[in-house]
Amino acid sequence: MRERLEALCGEGLAAIAAAESRAQLAEIESSFLGRTGALTAQLKGLGKLEAAERPAIGKLANEIKQKLQQAFDAVGETLKQEELAADLASVGVDCSLPGPTVELGSVHPVMAIARELEDIFQSMGFVIWDGPELESEANNFDALNIPSDHPARESHDTIWMKSADEEPRRCLRTHTSPVQVRALREFGAPLRVIAPGRVFRQEAQDATHEHTFHQMEGLVVGKNIGVPHMLHAMNSMLEGVFKRKLETRLRPGFFPFVEPGFELDARCPFCKGGCKVCKGSTWIELMPGGLVHPNVLTAAGVDPNEYSGFAFGLGLSRMAMLRYGIHDIRYMCSGDLRFLKQFKA
Ligand SMILES: [Zn+2]
Incomplete structure (x- = not known):
């Protein structure tokens, strides 16, 4: 089971890195961490393990879950910024330009x-x-x-x-x-x-x-x-x-x-x-x-x-x-x- 978990972790990270949109990322997240996701299925199977094996495998499974979750969040944020910039660029707004100068008036x-x-x-x-x-x-x-x-x-x-x-x-x-x-x-x-x-x-x-x-x-x-x-x-x-x-x-x-x-x-x-x-x-x-x-x-x-x-x-x-x-x-x-x-x- 250890090998299966580590293989899932590698697949998951690779899929996350390859995601091109937030919609795609959401699908990947669901396929690993969703209710019927691959990692979720493994976590459910923990109960069938030998009692001696359970703590070590359980710990590994949770670490992998956390690692994948962090990767989803980080890539999700990057994709969000990219999509926002693309949206603004499509309507002709360049956020990297300095804003208009607000001139302060003077007292007469x-x-x-x-x-x-x-x-x-x-x-x-x-x-x-x-x-x-x-x-x-x-x-x-x-x-x-x-x-x-x-x-x-x-x-x-x-x-x-x-x-x-x-x-x-x-x-x-x-x-x-x-x-x-x-x-x-x-x-x-x-x-x-x-x-x-x-x-x-x-x-x-x-x-x-x-x-x-x-x-x-x-x-x-x-x-x-x-x-x-x-x-x-x-x-x-x-x-x-x-x-x-x-x-x-x-x-x-x-x-x-x-x-x-x-x-x-x-x-x-x-x-x-x-x-x-x-x-x-x-x-x-x-x-x-x-x-x-x-x-x-x-x-x-x-x-x-x-x-x-x-x-x-x-x-x-x-x-x-x-x-x-x-x-x-x-x-x-x-x-x-x-x-x-x-x-x-
Ligand atoms: Zn004088």
Whole structure:
């Protein structure tokens, strides 16, 4: 019986090695290990052996069974891979080719600077608030103490909705300042809020003017808030962005929603004696700001006799241009990938 078993093992291994498909392999497996298979028949015959012979022959039979089973599994796996590759090749897929490259996007410079500023202002206790881009005339102008004869209301600045004759009139917001009013109405005083977002104006476009640009409005309202608080917040913000202290100065400026109003300039971070960015003056006009006009507080339901505050309008597009050395604002909305890909996330 030993010879018969060893002969079966040899036949089995040879048949397995010669198998050309998984179907063929399954047939061979059945003919050796199946219920009526040759090896199964031998195993069944073990009972008829002499008791002394049985353990050694039984052990050999099991070893052969295991050996054949392993060979079936190994060849089965190889045939499976081959058949899969053949299937894919028949439909024109080559698995050995590298996959398509997934290109990672980059963060837009305006978003990058906005996130940086949000972190800085949040560390100073500001909340971030948002408002609609389509705004009512009342919020965009009236509540901000911008009288109806103010030039900013003229159509060459403001993009009015087609239903301009209807009341109330609506426009694409020309600044993020209406969010001041919305936030004050929502939360009341005291309040520290920034509102980043898109604003729209009917501008002739050039290197520094674009119909769509980004601002970040800032507002602090509390008891006894004054100009020193504003300067401190602005200086901290600049130090956070440019990673060093920058000298700042205030010039008087007129904006209907603040009284007194200022233009805040910062010492040019790119030069010591004048450059293209500061047009040789060593100062960069950074943002308008000032103490919130009592009429604005009143319009938002806050008592100006109890509270005061400061507000500023930071040009995010302009900050991004300064931060990353971009010389033309029109790149910002161009969708030009050659420009955008320079700012990796
Ligand atoms: Zn300069």
